[in-house]
Amino acid sequence: MTLPTPATLFDTLDATWPPERYQQQGDWLLRIGGDGGSRVNCATPMVDAPDLSGCGPLISVRGAQGDLDAQLDAAGYRIKDACRLMVVRSADLAAQLPAGPRTIAGDGPIARMLEIWQAGGIGPARLAIMNRANAPKSYIAGRVGDRPAGCIYVGAKGNVAMLHALEVATEHRRKGLARDLVAACGHWAAQNNAEWLSLIVTEANTGAHALYSNMGFTDIGGYHYRKMEEAQ
Structure with a gap:
């Protein structure tokens, strides 16, 4: 590999x-x-x-x-x-996506996603970055019950996709939704001919490191x- x-x-x-x-x-x-x-x-x-x-x-x-x-x-x-x-192989990550409509992908963010991002410090300037990306991309919402409770953005260039802006509403954390959103990015990548899903995480974010390593991501450098x- x-x-x-x-x-x-x-x-x-x-x-x-x-x-x-x-x-x-x-x-x-x-x-x-x-x-x-x-x-x-x-x-x-x-x-x-x-x-x-x-x-x-x-x-x-x-x-x-x-x-x-x-x-x-x-x-x-x-x-x-x-x-x-x-990085992780997209197909391996897609296999971790749970059954049922826990995540929904779309061509643009819905209002509740904008609220969640704003509360997490992802405001208009970063939303503008997503909007101007001239690449295959998707905005994915995650649900707890029947209400959107988290969101993530993913785009691709050639054989590699990259996720950004993972955010889960404070009251819905520690319910497995971050894992579902990352898996949904893997599913989207696999469906869009990107063999690999990648991400960038700060070394100080030990919680995210643990999540991504547990999901099969490999650290390839810094x-x-x-x-x-x-x-x-």
Whole structure:
């Protein structure tokens, strides 16, 4: 079994969670995404030994780049949000989807999904990211009883899909709904010719790590951000 590479997952990330625009500045590719968070507002080097001029305040250091890390550290960029890349075969995950209408996939979010996302800190800027993604995608709601209680977004590029924005309403957590939503993403991926489902999770989120590992996800590598330390 040949797992997707981290580079493939980064391509999937850019396709399914895109910035508003890209800008080349010196040796750097800048992502510009307003209030959409780090993933759409970071720079990545376009050469092996980049000049730091024009790199901006937030850098995504992808994989083992010891020389770049040392260079950024010396320039006052400090580590922020170390993350892990995880993948699972979509068909294996789809097999974990429970019988019955616990999850419903659609082409856009319903009102209750927007409420759940908003309560979890996923506001208009991140919803705009989902909307502008020019890739096969789906919005999936999860139910407890007859009412939507959680939601997730998933998109694909080629053979790899990636899930984002998993959120379960506070009063409905610890009922297995997060697991069902992740499995539903695997089902959607398999139905849309994406052999693999991937995700990104921060190293600090140990609860999510436990869930994903238990569901069969494999950690294939990591990355972190470096942010310019503000002057005191």
